[in-house]
Every structure is written in C-alpha cells, then in structure tokens.
Amino acid sequence: MRTGVVILPEHPWPQAREIWQGAEEAGFDHAWTYDHLTWRSLRDAPWFGSVPLLAAVAAVTRRIRIGPLVATPNFRHPVVLAKELMTLDHIAGGRITAGIGAGADGFDAQALGGPVLPPRERTGRFEEFVDLLDRLLRQQATDHDGAYYAAREARTVPGCIQQPRIPFAVAATGPRGMHLAARHGQAWITAGDAARPGELPASGVLPLLARQTRALDEACTRAGRDPVTLDRIVLGSRLLPGLTDSADRLTAFAADCAALGFTDLVLHRPRPSGVFAGQAGTFDAVVAAALPHLARLRPAHDGNGGTAGGDAPR
DSSP: OEEEEEOOTTSOHHHHHHHHHHHHHHTOSEEEEOOOSSOGGGTTSOOOOHHHHHHHHHHHOSSOEEEESOBOTTTOOHHHHHHHHHHHHHHTTSOBOEEEOOOOSSHHHHTTOOOOOOHHHHHHHHHHHHHHHHHHHHSSEEEEEOSSOEEEEEEOOSOOSSSSOOOEEEEOOSHHHHHHHHHHOSEEEEOSOTTSTTOSOGGGHHHHHHHHHHHHHHHHHHTTOOGGGSEEEEEHHHHSTTGGGOHHHHHHHHHHHHHTTOOEEEEEOOBSSSTTBOOHHHHHHHHHHHHHHHHTOOOSSOOOOGGGOOOOOO
C-alpha cells in the first residue's frame, strides 16, 4: 500500500519547504495540499495559494508525487487549470497527480459572487469540468461550448510530460461521480460520507468504505473498465481522528483498507490546535514505525499505479 500526506497550505515558505522535504525524506509516496481559497474554521488564518506552492515544492523535491487535493469548479476554470497543471508537470519532471472534485457549497463557492449551485447542478458542472479538462490536457488545441464552460482554440502546448496526460484522482461518493472516476481516473478518492464529513462513528467507517468500493466496482463495470485498473485512495485522517496516535492503530486500519481493495492511504500532517490537531513529533515517530509495514500490504485490488504515473484511460 502506498501512503501519502496532506500538508495544509498555511506555512510560510521557509517552514513549508522543510515540511515538504521532510515528507519526501520520511518515505511518503505522495504529498498533497488543499486547493481552496480558504477552509472552514481556518478562514481568517494564513492560507496560501496551492498552485504557486506546488510549483515551489516541485523545485525542491525529487522523488515524491505531489498535487492538489482537490481542485474543483468552484473557482477553477478548466482552460486555466489545464495550463497550470501542465506547467506544474514540467517543473516537477512528471510527478504531478491532479486531485479533482465537484466542490461543496462553502466559501469557495461564494467568493467569486456567482450563484451557489444545488448538488445536482454541481455534479453536472463537474462532469463537464472533467470531460473538458481531460481533452485540454490530451490535445494542443481545444474548442468547447457547454452548459457551464466555453473554450475557443484553447492551447495546451507543449503538453504534459506524462502522456497522454497527467493522472487524475477523482473524489466521488455518489454514482455520477464514481462513473466519472471510472471513465477518466487513474485513482478514486474517498473521505467517507460527503453529507456528514467527519461525523461517522468509528464503528461505521469500514462498512461505509466497503459499500463505496462495491459501488465503484459497479461503476467500472458499467463503464466497461476492469475495476482492478483503478487505484483507490482513502483519506484516513478525515475518517478517524487520532489515527496516527499509534503505529499499531495506523497499521491495523491500513490492513483493513487493503483488504477492501484500497491501494493508497492518505494522512493529514497534524497542526498545533484546532482541526487535525496533534503533535508533529508523535506523527513523525508513528509514520516512521508504520510505513515499512504499510509498504508490504497488498491490496485485494492491485491497481495500475495511477498515483505513481502510467497512461490515462480514454
């Protein structure tokens, strides 16, 4: 099982550089940052832009895969985002994975002053967003007229280093989103119940993940895709607070997730207080003890390595 870490974009660059380089040195396979204008209880706290941050990280790391988790249509246009992702892929030497999701109805959805869309329309917008982003990153010139977006000879030159485009990791909990993951993704991401983030009791986590993986298998079958070829990422720290309090707890949860077919486990680096509060020293020690064991776990579904690169499905 591969393991990743989320590092919130809240640190001044000298500190952020040390944290991201430390994640690479610790042996994480991938590292991510939230792509929001701000986030929940941290709305009035320091918060930096994900794209320039990832460009800086790409320049000071060598091995670890990096990306946004997740970019959404709430304030991203596919034409601009495609150019930025292509550029990041070149700076990183082919180490970018694009985490993408439909977006919720929070601050990001309101900051630009447009109407807040109901869930069904957000999903429809996301379908168009993913389809257009896929085409923009595959070809040098794109035209598009849709319900939500337009493109006029939009250029993506010279294209991505990773061909035919960078990998997509698609966050989804519902059937339409899972169908998108099956059609366009190298990986699927879940943080549990989108309607009740962080509210699920611990006893309900694994049954929920089991139901979601079965639904994903069904979505792949309907899309004519072998489910084994789609990697599965679970955001463990969003589901189980205190997951990294001990190596035994982390390893046990990872083993349960691998048995359900998950190929990747993502953890949140702790903060001093508030959301994701914890001790960085404890986190580092637990990760150091657990990562060798996690690396030996073989998922029930052994995916195609989407978070580590590879061809994008058509």
